[in-house]
Amino acid sequence: AQSVAQPEDQVNVAEGNPLTVKCTYSVSGNPYLFWYVQYPNRGLQFLLKYITGDNLVKGSYGFEAEFNKSQTSFHLKKPSALVSDSALYFCAVRDIGSGTYKYIFGTGTRLKVLA
Amino acid sequence: GAGVSQSPSNKVTEKGKDVELRCDPISGHTALYWYRQRLGQGLEFLIYFQGNSAPDKSGLPSDRFSAERTGESVSTLTIQRTQQEDSAVYLCASSLERQPQHFGDGTRLSIL
Numbered sequence: 520a521q522s523v524a525q526p527e528d529q530v531n532v533a534e535g536n537p538l539t540v541k542c543t544y545s546v547s548g549n550p551y552l553f554w555y556v557q558y559p560n561r562g563l564q565f566l567l568k569y570i571t572g573d574n575l576v577k578g579s580y581g582f583e584a585e586f587n588k589s590q591t592s593f594h595l596k597k598p599s600a601l602v603s604d605s606a607l608y609f610c611a612v613r614d615i616g617s618g619t620y621k622y623i624f625g626t627g628t629r630l631k632v633l634a
Numbered sequence: 635g636a637g638v639s640q641s642p643s644n645k646v647t648e649k650g651k652d653v654e655l656r657c658d659p660i661s662g663h664t665a666l667y668w669y670r671q672r673l674g675q676g677l678e679f680l681i682y683f684q685g686n687s688a689p690d691k692s693g694l695p696s697d698r699f700s701a702e703r704t705g706e707s708v709s710t711l712t713i714q715r716t717q718q719e720d721s722a723v724y725l726c727a728s729s730l731e732r733q734p735q736h737f738g739d740g741t742r743l744s745i746l
Contacts, residue, residue, distance in 0.1 A: 553734060562638070562725055562737030563677075570732070609676065615732075620665065620684055621693075622735065626676040 521546050521614045525625035532600045533633050540595040540628045542610030551613040552593040553622070554584055556606045563609060569593060580604070600632045636660075640726050640738035648746050649718060655711040655741045659728030666703055667735060668711050669725045670695075677725065683709060684731070713743075721745045 522545045532538045544550055551570055555563035567578025574586045584595045595608060610625040639658040647653055659666050668680040679693040683703040694700070698716075703709040713720055723742050727735035 551732070555737075560739070560742075562727075562739045563735075565734040565736070568734055620682055620690065621679055622667070623679070624669075624677040 521612055521621070521623045523610050523612050523623050523625040525608075525610055525628045527628050528626075529629045529631060531631045531633060534602055535599050538597050538600045538604070538630065538632070540608050540610075540630060542593045542595065542625060543591050544593060544610070544612040545591060546612060546614035548614050550593075551615055552584075552586060553611040553613075554578065554582070554593075554595050555609045555611065555624075557609065557627070558606050566595070566608075600630075602632045602634050605630055605632045638726055638728050638736050638738035640724075640741050642741055643739065644742045644744075646744045646746065647716060650715055652712065652714045653716055653743065655713075655724050655726075655743070657709045657711070657726030657728075657738060659707070659709070659726070660736055662706070663728035663730055663736070664706055665729045665731060665735075666709050667727045667729075668701055668709070669727070671723045671725055671740070673722070680711070680724075716743075716745045718745045 524543045553568045554566040557563045566582050567576050569576050569586045577583045582597050607627045609627050611622045613622045641656045664685045666683040669677040681701045682690040698714045701711045723740040725740045727737045729735045
């Protein structure tokens with residue numbers, strides 16, 4: 520069965536410092552991996568995805584994520600955090616070998632960037 | 635419009651009433667998903683439509699929940715005999731196959 524874990528409910532970081540939001544996954548086949556961001560009272564916005572190819576994926580707003588197959592991780596990173604990055608971040612996975620079209624979302628990590 | 639549109643944005647109703655939530659996907663998107671997001675929690679998959687294939691209803695929590703989609707257009711999620719535990723934000727997303735999902739802003743449902 521597919522699963523996604525975001526081990527941190529909240530991450531606090533000072534503005535200008537690098538940030539990491541962790542995600543690990545479990546699928547039986549090859550994964551499609553995604554990061555989404557949610558601002559208050561809004562739907563989720565797509566940040567970046569890994570389908571195949573380079574393990575380091577660059578996305579919107581300066582975010583990037585590294586696919587690590589051996590550690591089954593897809594951590595979200597940004598070199599220099601902004602106060603405006605404060606939001607709720609979701610990791611999602613789809614097992615492309617399973618025949619299912621379902622995406623499994625993590626429980627979310629609230630990022631707080633302090634000025 | 636350019637994005638996924640959901641209506642109403644807010645719905646307050648009494649326990650036991652039926653509610654109908656609407657989703658207008660992005661034109662041309664073959665896939666459509668409904669999710670439930672309870673306060674402070676992640677997304678719970680409800681149902682998936684892909685083109686004219688039979689929908690994947692495996693996430694619907696009870697037989698009070700149903701959803702329809704006509705072709706590749708509008709979808710409606712219906713909750714019958716609402717209960718207080720149905721209070722949540724209901725999110726709709728659409729996509730092309732194997733592409734990122736585009737989400738609407740959701741319907742915030744409150745059951746009194």
